[in-house]
Amino acid sequence: MLNFFKKNAALVWAKKHVQKTGEFKKNSEKNQETLLLSLVKTAQKTLFGREHDFENIHSIKEFQEKVPVADYEDLKPYIERVKKGQANILWTETPEYFAKTSGTTSGSKYIPISKEGMPFQIAGAQSALFHYIAQKNNADFVNGKMIFLQGSPEMEEVFGIKTGRLSGIVAHHIPAYLQKNRLPSWKTNIMEDWEAKVDKIIEETEHENMTLISGIPPWLIMYFEKLTEKHGKKIKQLFPNLQLLVTGGVNYEPYRDKMEDLLGGKVDIIQTFPASEGFFAFQDDYTKEGLLLLTNHGIFYEFIPLEDYGKPGARRLTLKEVEINKDYALILTTNSGLWAYSIGDVVRFIDKDPYKILVSGRTKHFTSAFGEHVIAFEVEEAMKATLEKYPAQITEFHLAPQVNPAEGLPYHEWLIEFEKEPENRELFRLQLDRELRERNTYYDDLISGNILQPLHISVLKKNAFHEYAKSQGKLGGQNKTPRLANDRKIADLLEIYKL
Incomplete structure (x- = not known):
C-alpha cells in the first residue's frame, strides 16, 4: 500500500512540476536580463560590487563593460578573503558551503555555494527526474533501490564554512522520500580507495532490487564490468527491474554501445549537466538528444564564440544572440557570487525554443x-x-x-x-x-x-x-x-x- 501511494504521489508531483516549468521555457531571454540586474542590485555593497561600480549597472551591456570575464585565478584573491570568514566580499553573506575541486594551475579550488544557490543544485536533479516520470507516466523506480554515488559526504570546515566535494554535499540534501531506498551505506560512501569502494558497493547492491543507478559513464562501466565478471550475467539479468540511469559530467554517446552491451536490455537514460558552480541543464525528453538549459536557476549565462575565446575584446553573447550548431565558451554569473566566470566548458545549441544544448568540450581540451x-x-x-x-x-x-x-x-x-x-x-x-x-x-x-x-x-x-x-x-x-x-x-x- 505504501509503495502504491509513493509511486502515485510521484506521478502527481511530476506532472504539476512539468506544467510549472512551461513559464521559464517561454520567457528565458527576458528572465535572464531580470535575473542579472537582480543579482547586481543584491551585491551592490559587496567588495566586488563596489570595485566594479554595480550601482551604475542598469543593463547587460553596462555589466559587460564594467565586469571582465574571469577565471578562478582572477577571483582567487576574493575567495581567499571569503575563506577567512569575511562576509560581503563576492556575495552579501559567507557561503553556506565550499565545493572543493581539484585544479591544475590553482591547486584546489574552493567554489562558493550560497544559501540561495544550494536549493537550485537539488532542484535541477529533481526536475530531471520529474520530467522523466511525467513523460514516461511511470514512477515504478521510486519503490526500488537506488544508487546516488558520490564522493565522500564527510566535510571539513574552513573558518566555519562546510567544505567538501559537491557530490558529497548534495548527499546531505537528498529528499527524505528517496533516503530509505538509497545505497550505498554511509560507511561505504566515505571510503577513499575507489576500487575498494566499488567492490563494497557490489556487495551491498548485487542482491538488491536496483531500479535507478546514477554516476558518470566511466564509473558505471567499471561497476557493471565488475558485476558481470563476478556473476557471469548481463546487468538486466542481475537487476531485471533496473529502469533508469542518470548520468552527467561527460558526453554519454561515446559510451553508449559499450553500456548497452553490458546492460543486455532496455534501460532509459537521462543526461544531466551539473557542476560545482551550478546545475545548468538536463535532458527533459529522454528520447531525444539535447539538454534543457535552466535559465531560471539563479544563473545568468553569457556565451563567447569559441574562435574568440581568450582574445582581447572577445564578444560576449546573450541567449538571444546565440546561433544553432556553433560552439561557445560558457560564462556564468551566479547567486553564489561568481561574476562573469569562465567555467571552462564549451556548449553547442541545437534548439532555441526552448534553449537546448550539448556539452561539446572544454576550453582547455x-x-x-x-x-x-x-x-x-x-x-x-x-x-x-x-x-x-x-x-x-x-x-x-x-x-x-x-x-x-x-x-x-x-x-x-x-x-x-x-x-x-x-x-x-x-x-x-x-x-x-x-x-x-x-x-x-x-x-x-x-x-x-x-x-x-x-x-x-x-x-x-x-x-x-x-x-x-x-x-x-x-x-x-x-x-x-x-x-x-x-x-x-x-x-x-x-x-x-x-x-
Missing part, C-alpha cells in the same frame, strides 16, 4: 598544434559515425598531436582501448580520418595541403585507461581522462600500454 582547433564534440562524433560503418567497441580513447614523428609528416595519434576491435583496422582508420575531415575544415585543409598525414591509431591493452588513471591518483569519482590534448603529456604516459 582541444588539439590545435597545427591551427586546426579540433574539439571533443568533433572527435566524438567522428568516432560515433565510424563505428556505425565499421562496428567495434571502444572502451576509451585519447587524441594527441605527433609533431615530430620519426619519419614522414606530422599527424594526429589516436590512442584507443578497444573492447572489441574492428574487423579491418586500416579501413576503420581511414574512415575515422574522413569523418574528422568532414567535421573540421581546418583539419581537412591540413591533410589536403600535405601539412599533415592521415591519423594514426595506436591500440592500447585492456584496462589501459583504468591503470593510467590509477597511476595518476585519478581513479573514480568525477575524474575522467580528457579525450584530446594539445600536447603529448597524457599520450607519453600511455606509451607503456601500447600493444
Whole structure:
C-alpha cells in the first residue's frame, strides 16, 4: 500500500512540476536580463560590487563593460578573503558551503555555494527526474533501490564554512522520500580507495532490487564490468527491474554501445549537466538528444564564440544572440557570487525554443598544434559515425598531436582501448580520418595541403585507461581522462600500454 501511494504521489508531483516549468521555457531571454540586474542590485555593497561600480549597472551591456570575464585565478584573491570568514566580499553573506575541486594551475579550488544557490543544485536533479516520470507516466523506480554515488559526504570546515566535494554535499540534501531506498551505506560512501569502494558497493547492491543507478559513464562501466565478471550475467539479468540511469559530467554517446552491451536490455537514460558552480541543464525528453538549459536557476549565462575565446575584446553573447550548431565558451554569473566566470566548458545549441544544448568540450581540451582547433564534440562524433560503418567497441580513447614523428609528416595519434576491435583496422582508420575531415575544415585543409598525414591509431591493452588513471591518483569519482590534448603529456604516459 505504501509503495502504491509513493509511486502515485510521484506521478502527481511530476506532472504539476512539468506544467510549472512551461513559464521559464517561454520567457528565458527576458528572465535572464531580470535575473542579472537582480543579482547586481543584491551585491551592490559587496567588495566586488563596489570595485566594479554595480550601482551604475542598469543593463547587460553596462555589466559587460564594467565586469571582465574571469577565471578562478582572477577571483582567487576574493575567495581567499571569503575563506577567512569575511562576509560581503563576492556575495552579501559567507557561503553556506565550499565545493572543493581539484585544479591544475590553482591547486584546489574552493567554489562558493550560497544559501540561495544550494536549493537550485537539488532542484535541477529533481526536475530531471520529474520530467522523466511525467513523460514516461511511470514512477515504478521510486519503490526500488537506488544508487546516488558520490564522493565522500564527510566535510571539513574552513573558518566555519562546510567544505567538501559537491557530490558529497548534495548527499546531505537528498529528499527524505528517496533516503530509505538509497545505497550505498554511509560507511561505504566515505571510503577513499575507489576500487575498494566499488567492490563494497557490489556487495551491498548485487542482491538488491536496483531500479535507478546514477554516476558518470566511466564509473558505471567499471561497476557493471565488475558485476558481470563476478556473476557471469548481463546487468538486466542481475537487476531485471533496473529502469533508469542518470548520468552527467561527460558526453554519454561515446559510451553508449559499450553500456548497452553490458546492460543486455532496455534501460532509459537521462543526461544531466551539473557542476560545482551550478546545475545548468538536463535532458527533459529522454528520447531525444539535447539538454534543457535552466535559465531560471539563479544563473545568468553569457556565451563567447569559441574562435574568440581568450582574445582581447572577445564578444560576449546573450541567449538571444546565440546561433544553432556553433560552439561557445560558457560564462556564468551566479547567486553564489561568481561574476562573469569562465567555467571552462564549451556548449553547442541545437534548439532555441526552448534553449537546448550539448556539452561539446572544454576550453582547455582541444588539439590545435597545427591551427586546426579540433574539439571533443568533433572527435566524438567522428568516432560515433565510424563505428556505425565499421562496428567495434571502444572502451576509451585519447587524441594527441605527433609533431615530430620519426619519419614522414606530422599527424594526429589516436590512442584507443578497444573492447572489441574492428574487423579491418586500416579501413576503420581511414574512415575515422574522413569523418574528422568532414567535421573540421581546418583539419581537412591540413591533410589536403600535405601539412599533415592521415591519423594514426595506436591500440592500447585492456584496462589501459583504468591503470593510467590509477597511476595518476585519478581513479573514480568525477575524474575522467580528457579525450584530446594539445600536447603529448597524457599520450607519453600511455606509451607503456601500447600493444
